[in-house]
Amino acid sequence: MSKKTRKLSFDTDWKFSPALENTEYIDIKKRYGLFINGKFIPSKGKKFFDTINPANEDKIAEITDANSSDVSLAVQSARSAYEKVWSKMNPSERGKYIFRIARLIQERAREFAVIESLDGGKPIRESKQVDIPLASAHFFYYAGWADKLNYAFPGRSAHSLGVAGQIIPWNFPLLMAAWKIAPALATGNTVVLKPAETTPLTALKLAEIIQEADVPPGVVNIVTGGGATGRAIVKHPDIDKIAFTGSTEVGKYIMDVIAGSGKKYTLELGGKAANIIFEDAAINQAVEGIVDSIFFNQGHVCCAGSRLYVQESIAQEVIRKLKDRMETLVIGNPLDKNTDIGAINSKMQLEKICSYVDLGKSEGGAIHQSSCSLPEKGYWYPPTLFTDVSQSHRVVQEEIFGPVLAVQTFRTVDEVISKANNTPYGLSGGVWTEKGSKLFQVSKEIRAGVIWANSFNKFDPGSPFGGYKESGMGREGGVEGLYSYVGLD
């Protein structure tokens, strides 16, 4: 069946020398307080937790575990800043503060990239090329909207909501903070943001930038902590809007808790995206796309293409080429510029990935892993794929959030669309074909908020992102991202 094609050649006598990013001038304090009302202050509870480098398990800093009275203080300061300053400010002035934040991130981009990789384990190449520039671009994009909101909602006028409580995940720490803070500020709201427990550092560095930019005290408050801190935000009676990115399970909990409270909410939740390769696709490009879809950021991506569907006639060839390509992926120190795949974000996440892979094997899936060696210290997982799995396997149905791909084959367009949509999720999808009409048809029929055609995992501040069904509601990015933070009159 499979066409005779040459094997992709990655063979070379050249070996990569280490190319480590310098960390000497990075300024990280030993201990961080909470950023409330424009100042770093200690918690009333005096509780701390360590943030560690997942690549070597070394402690980086002590982080404050905010309790509910800390959260209340942050909300009070946000409320007061909203009423006295931010909502009354001329929108173009508001925009200029946000522009400042964007520029200051650009100036300190390298420092932020290094800290992001240290704290979260992602390859420095990705922090430098994706996370930090996109975070800055997001502020820059929404800064410009602040004084143009009348053009965004034809026939209606927008008003701000008040105080937004924002809870973000650990997979794109600074970028998610930008996705939350930038549109909220541009539309005239003030915020209380909680970064993830395992990756709080870049949000705290962002707090420094917010100080430097002279943003009025209380407009942005950053409280660190775990689940209890998050719950205190969700339940706080003086918060007008909850914006959450994280698991579907927690998203449902939030909906349940705030039911009837009148709080507005937007949720960006889990995914199990189908990446569909048709026989008329450009196969080598598609193989690169598969790598981008599932191994980008160690697969810690809610929109990862974790279900691969390959048309039967090309399945052998695609899987062989994919396995070859997996062998070439460089796994190791996130701060090395040659690294393709960094460390798994936390011990807990590594255990989750391992338990899913065990499950996949025990359910009868055939496993293939890259033969790379893994560092001894730290949390690591090799690129992995399962074949011989079907729709009912849990590794096909459930979000693993790691570098684990489930591969299935299909024969017809109808078959693959019904398989792709047979999931409670609907965040994203991929379609690979050189035939335009087929591409539009399949893109239309996949029930998901973002479709990457002949591409995968691309992001831009002007491009709305968010899911259908149990992948959440509301959009971040673009004009649609403004809707999440306004009421319309």
Place this chain on the structure above:
Amino acid sequence: MRNRLDIWKTYKLYINGKFPRTESGRYSKWTSPDKSVIINVCRGSRKDFRNAIVAARKSFDGWSNLSAFNRGQILYRIGEMLEGRRDQFINELMIQGSTNKEAEQELKQSIDRLIYYAGWTDKFQQIFSRVNPVSMPYFNFTVPEATGIVAVIAPENSSLLGLISVVAPAIAGGNVCVVLASSSKPLCSITWAEVLHSSDVPAGVVNIITGIKNELLKHFSSHMDVNAVVYCGDKMKEIRTIEKMSSLNVKRAVIYQNTDWNPDTSQGPYYILDTQEIKTTWHPIGI
């Protein structure tokens, strides 16, 4: 000569383009405010609702893939058919307690609202779509798409205009609906189903159930194959139930609280947008 005996109308449910009685066999006695009319209204059950959801899901692909122009024609046709049955609706609205003037006004506004949304079916996408100028060599565009099955708790006090004001934008946008009609004013919602039935609306696209709100509210909001639930009313306990149950499968809960459906400000493309999803597609540009 003897007086002719009236033929009384049996008010049934509207599910999958048919008019079945409730499978439960139960009924509620409904008496008009002036006590002149007494009818047995179907007391719809969870099973009726689930049957309606099955029918709605089957009809969704066809309805949402119909051309926007064609959906507009069908909405216009509903308006035409309603216009043709003015006397019947005015009569029923008056039985339900409206004055003649109020009934006339409600009917006129109901017809006009259908025509209004008929005109939106192929335009709201143009208002809410965009091409996004991304920083990479990609063509990137965003379009609204129907969310799927919309469960509608229709307004209690505006049994025709209110019902049409929430169903019309949902179906104009390509969604399909299962509606719980006003329980205090059930007559014209079922008669409106007859209008839908003669307007080329495919079976299953709009399903109308009568029954007791307390019994059915939790089913409307908890069903796992419902994508959005639209609630019209102001009872905080009901709103809380709707929002709580919506968490089960991350339903879009749309709450229209204290809405007066009469003025023209209670219509617009944003009502269509309330039951739309936003899809963004990327494609590389290059040779």
